[in-house]
Amino acid sequence: MALAEGQRTALKNLARKHAGExxxxxxxxxxxxxxxxxxxxxxxxxxxxxxxxxxxxxALND
Structure with a gap:
């Protein structure tokens, strides 16, 4: 999957937000x-x- 760097950052931030951070x-x-x-x-x-x-x-972290 090809995500732009900003999209990767946003996805990581959303995951952290989901985890309560x-x-x-x-x-x-x-x-x-x-x-x-x-x-x-x-x-x-x-x-x-x-x-x-x-x-x-x-999948990005694999």
């Missing part, structure tokens, strides 16, 4: 790109990683 801001353009790929979603409280995003991040 404090994270830096998430670049909106990168988060939208992740949403288009199904790796993130936007709700009333902000961006969240999806199960597909968690799997994609695990």
């Amino acid at each position: 404090d994270v830096d801001w998430i670049n909106i353009a990168d988060a939208r790109a992740l949403t288009d790929l199904g790796y993130a979603q936007r709700d009333r409280v902000g961006w969240k990683i999806t199960p597909e995003g968690i799997a994609a991040l695990a």
